[in-house]
Amino acid sequence: MAACTALEPMTMARPEENAAEQFSAVVATHRPQIFRFLLASTRDVDLAETLTQDCFLKAHRNWRSFRGESSAMTWLMRIAINLQKDHWRNRRLQFWRHTQNNAVALDEASNWLPSGERSVEQQLLARERVAQVSKAVERLSERQRTIFLLRYVEEDELSEIARATGLSVGTVKAHLSRAVAKVRAELGGKR
């Protein structure tokens, strides 16, 4: 977790008058990261934005109960993961899961791949690979997808993932191994 070290661990022993300022700083620091995780999970910009708002609203309501035992980012990520789960479990929104009107096509996310110093041929190849990874990620179970994205998009450590998901490190490793195997199979099958 590269971007979450500025304010952590949060010292909750500060006076109450500083709580609002602390929370504002946490929002400013971690909002892009939470949004990115939710966007990668849902592949829907509007939904990711809504869930990000909900995440910080919930965090704000419970900010006083946050004791700083884990990093603020891990705490926020845990809220985001739970919100995402609740969203998909909500029967009223199941329809959207199937239609996903706002969700981008699988290969569209690959269009955002920076070109860097690659040749056109290399760029096309890289885009194709990203599309394959996206397709494989979409087929993963919810838990595997969450762990995979936290590991390979957010670059979280296994211990952080374990804290955010509420699983043991061993379980996280097992899920991650299965997820990687599926992605590898997807890449290998297309060659």
Place this chain on the structure above:
Amino acid sequence: MFRDKFAGDSQNPEQDAELGEALRDFRLSVHAWSDAAFSHPRTVVAAVAPTHVWRLAAGWALGCFLVAGGVSAGFWQHHQRQVEIRLAAVRVAEQQRLVALRQAQQARQEDEDLLAKVDSDVSREIPAAMEPLAQLMVEDTNP
């Protein structure tokens, strides 16, 4: 980073290198997409406003309708009461007129009866002092 992670997982280093490369590109594309979407300005007012306006308009319309209906009903009731009062007054006046007419007719009849009675009484009864004159008049008329 990714090459190191998958080095021990597979027997094929080439495949691991490719997987590492793919995951790195996947991460870069998600980051780029997220950055673009995050910095994209959004408007959140328009989605809520029409419903709110329609509700407000409907509320006002319903309120106006109820007020107008209440006022109209009041006026109508008042008008009906006035008409009934006017009709009752006309009815009473008509009855009074008929009663007065009947009383006048009755009084006229009584007067006529009285005059007729007086006339007959006067014409038939001749005072005793006037009897010789009456005999003369009868003789004059029957020679």
